[in-house]
Each structure stands twice: as structure tokens, then as C-alpha cells.
Amino acid sequence: MDKNFYITTPIFYPSAKPHMGHAYTSIIADVIARFKRIDGFNVHFLTGTDEHGLKIQRAAEKKNMEPLLFCNEISKSFRQLAKTLNLSNTDFIRTTEKRHIKSVQHLWSLLEKNGDIYLSKYSGWYSVSDEAYYSDDEINTKDNKKISTISGSTVEWVEEESFFFRLSKWQDKLLEYYKNNPNFILPESRKNEVISFVKNGLKDLSISRKSFSWGIKVPNNDKHIIYVWLDALTNYLSALDYPSTESDLYKKFWPASIHLIGKDILRFHAIYWPAFLLAANIPLPSRIYGHGWILSGDEKMSKSKGNILDPLEIIDKYGVDPLRYYLIKEVSFGNDGSISKERLENCINSDLANNFGNLCQRVTVFNEKNCSSIVPEKGDFNKEDLQLLDNFSNNINIIRNEIDKQNINFYIEFIVNSLFDANKYFNDQEPWKKKNDIKRLNTIIFTSLEVIRKICIMLYPIIPESIIKSLKIFNLKEMDINFSSISNHNYLKVKSKINKIDILFKKIEKVND
Numbered sequence: 001m002d003k004n005f006y007i008t009t010p011i012f013y014p015s016a017k018p019h020m021g022h023a024y025t026s027i028i029a030d031v032i033a034r035f036k037r038i039d040g041f042n043v044h045f046l047t048g049t050d051e052h053g054l055k056i057q058r059a060a061e062k063k064n065m066e067p068l069l070f071c072n073e074i075s076k077s078f079r080q081l082a083k084t085l086n087l088s089n090t091d092f093i094r095t096t097e098k099r100h101i102k103s104v105q106h107l108w109s110l111l112e113k114n115g116d117i118y119l120s121k122y123s124g125w126y127s128v129s130d131e132a133y134y135s136d137d138e139i140n141t142k143d144n145k146k147i148s149t150i151s152g153s154t155v156e157w158v159e160e161e162s163f164f165f166r167l168s169k170w171q172d173k174l175l176e177y178y179k180n181n182p183n184f185i186l187p188e189s190r191k192n193e194v195i196s197f198v199k200n201g202l203k204d205l206s207i208s209r210k211s212f213s214w215g216i217k218v219p220n221n222d223k224h225i226i227y228v229w230l231d232a233l234t235n236y237l238s239a240l241d242y243p244s245t246e247s248d249l250y251k252k253f254w255p256a257s258i259h260l261i262g263k264d265i266l267r268f269h270a271i272y273w274p275a276f277l278l279a280a281n282i283p284l285p286s287r288i289y290g291h292g293w294i295l296s297g298d299e300k301m302s303k304s305k306g307n308i309l310d311p312l313e314i315i316d317k318y319g320v321d322p323l324r325y326y327l328i329k330e331v332s333f334g335n336d337g338s339i340s341k342e343r344l345e346n347c348i349n350s351d352l353a354n355n356f357g358n359l360c361q362r363v364t365v366f367n368e369k370n371c372s373s374i375v376p377e378k379g380d381f382n383k384e385d386l387q388l389l390d391n392f393s394n395n396i397n398i399i400r401n402e403i404d405k406q407n408i409n410f411y412i413e414f415i416v417n418s419l420f421d422a423n424k425y426f427n428d429q430e431p432w433k434k435k436n437d438i439k440r441l442n443t444i445i446f447t448s449l450e451v452i453r454k455i456c457i458m459l460y461p462i463i464p465e466s467i468i469k470s471l472k473i474f475n476l477k478e479m480d481i482n483f484s485s486i487s488n489h490n491y492l493k494v495k496s497k498i499n500k501i502d503i504l505f506k507k508i509e510k511v512n513d
């Protein structure tokens, strides 16, 4: 079985500081990366910044800066965000790096050699904010301005000599590919959108610009720069040392297991990217998953709309794990969602502080008082004990399968239910009334400790920092976390030390106005 797993986030435009939408994509990718890692996979996790094109050139001009110096600065804040979000990315790519430029120019030459590129003239609409071409039927007039009906962004008229990619030639091959690989694009609703767009007919794509200079030069023609999306998409290959297809990284991790993206950039990833790869004879990634948006009111949060929410402010106030937990639990994955302070505080108080934090406290304090702070010698498990413990072994394969379809909602529901069951078990078993039956008392405590350990494994991908702290209960370390031990009900060694830990999540006092 292939135990290598390659996951990517989109590379972000460093046209402005990161916002909650960027944090969202990154956190989901990290949860999946960590999940696979503790499931024994060798994980390569890539994120980075998309630094060329007119959008960046204009943003730099506004600040009176050289584009590269401008990018150096803002790219740093994305790198910093990755740290603050506690991402476990194994690489961070910038499209201004040499390794990337070399890779893009190689891919271009290959497409050219295979007869998929020709020189002509582009005349049509272009959105700088989306770095996208739109056809006449995708344009509306609003307040005397031309806007794209797809994204709502303003467009401008462009007329210039341009190289084209023969996208139309790949229409049938793409449709065939979608049909033969029904899980290539998920969720299902977005796959259908893509298929109907392709069925409507694909026009050849303009893949070079002449009227500005901030980008990668077309090989052997330095008047043209390569279209920023052809440049950007290639980052997924550049990070694996492409064009050197014999490199360890490429051999291990290409084709990518999943490109996780927002639904706004589905067309680029599910149509253009596979078409480029087909034309270059490079295997296609296994999955393109287009998640929903984090909204501000009813609108997508974005810099151009001026309605951004700074993830750093939320993290400063509440901590990173509560934000991660909130985004996983409260935004139904695949759909749009929003950030509500009230629901975030509820997550902290009820799920994290009460259901998880308190459970750890109650069991360890009880253990200290009644079992001398060690794992007690247990008797036989009864039906209730086994029901609680077996729930994990019975479901782990189902959860693995669901995660492989990015069904994050199923995974978090399982966790929420397990927390509920574990608390209910401790309350119902009433170990404090079993002081005359030490064997039973010990078995209840043993079972409760073992369940906390299993829940810690389940929660680690979502709230890694807090789980590493929780594992001090058992003197376990991050490297001890793996799914292979989740079915073992006797993992804890009798007589090994159990520690009390500091409060994991402080409850938020709610002030009534």
C-alpha cells in the first residue's frame, strides 16, 4: 500500500496581510496532514505564496516598492501565520524562487514541444483581482463598471499579442477523466459545476502577457511573461524538484494526494491544471477538494471587499487551538460558514473546557486520591467498559475512509459523541460509590484513563498543542501518538505514573449586557 501522502494548500497572494479565509484553508490542510501522519503515512505538506502577476505588481506600485521587496515582506507574514496556526507544513514555496522559475519554464517548453502552445492575439475581459479571463456572457454592468458575474470583481478590457494553450483540444479528454475518476473533484456538487462548464465548450486559454513585466519570462521570448495561473499551479510540482522526475521527492509524492482549495479557484485547479498536466504527459493529482468560504455577513471575506477578520486577533484573545476546533466543528465542511464570537466561546466553554478539560481533571484527581497516581490494576472489563472502548476500534476504519473523502464533519461528530459518552460513562459508573469494591473502582478508572488516551489521539490533529499538554497525564509524547494503538485497550502499563495537569482551557466568563 502507498504510504506517501502529499497535501497542498493554495499558494496565497501576498497582496495584503493574511486573513481568516487563508487561515481556514491552512488549518483544514493541517488537520488532514496530521491525521495521515499519525496513521503511519509519510506526509509532505506544502503551502506558500503566489508572487507574480499584475495584481501583485499593482499592489507593490501602490506602496512605491519594488515587487520583490514588497513580496519579501508580505510573504513573511504568511510564513509567520503558518507558525502561529501551528501548521506542520514540510515546505513553504515562493514563486519567485529559482527552483520554481526553472520548473515553470520547463513545463512551458514541454507544452510547446507537444504542440499545445501557439501565438495569437487576445482581446477580451480580464480581472486583475482574480487574475482571470472572463467571456462576454460572464460580464455584467454595475454602477457603470464592468464586473464578472462569477466573482463580482471588476474587469478591464485587454487587447494584446499572446501565447495560447490549446485548452479546447482537451475538452473530451477532461470529461472522460472526470467520468473514469468520479472522486477526482469533490464535493459532488462542485464536480457537477465543473462538468457542466466543460460540456459547454472550452476555448483556448491565453497563457502569456506582454503589457507588464512582473512574472516569469516565456522561454526564448522575453517580451512575454507567463500567465500567473500557469506559473502558480506549477508550484505543486516545483516543490518536488520538478523537472527532475528522478528525484526522491518527486518519486515519492507525485501525483499529489490532494490539492485543497477554496471554491473560488476551482476552475483553475479542476480544468486548467489537469489539462496542462495531460498535455505535458504528467500524472494527475488524485483529488481536488473545493471547500466553502468564511463569510463576513453574507459576503466572502476578502481584501478587495474590505471586510476581513484578522486571525491573529482571535488567536491573541482565545488561543490557536480554540480557533482550530471552532473552524472544524462549526463550519460545515464543504459549505460556507462564518465566525461568531458567541459560538466560539460556546465551543471553548462547553466542548473544550467542560467535556474534554474537565474529564481529564476529574479522572486524574480521582485517580490521585484513590489509586495513588498510578495506573491501577484492573479487573475484567464489563459490558459498559467494552462498549465505550470498542467504539474506537469499531470506527477507526470508517473514520479513515471518511477522511479520505474529506468528510471532516463525520470525524468531528465522532469526537463530539465520544466526549459525551466518556463523560456519561464516568457519571453513570459513579466510581466514588465503589470504595468497597476496589477492583471495580480500579477498572472504571483504568477504562476512563484509556478512553482519555484514545480521545487524545482522535483530537490531536485538531488541537495538537493542547493534546501534547494532555498527554503529560500518561508521560506520553507527540511521537507516541498513532492510530495503530487506538484499538489496544491495555496500552497503559499497570503501575505507571499518572500526572495531574494544569487547566487546559480557561472558561470564558460571559458578561450579560
Ligand code: MSP
Pocket: 009, 010, 011, 012, 013, 020, 021, 022, 024, 025, 050, 232, 233, 234, 235, 260, 261, 262, 263, 264, 265, 292, 293, 294, 295, 300, 301, 302
Ligand atoms: N494565489 C491564488 C491561488 C493559487 S494556487 C495555485 C489565490 N490566492 S488567494 O490568496 O486569493 O486565496 C487562496 C485561497 O485562500 C482560496 O482559494 C481559499 O482557499 C482561501 N480563501 C481566501 N478567502 C477565503 C474565504 N473568505 N473563505 C475561505 N477561504 C478563502 O487565489
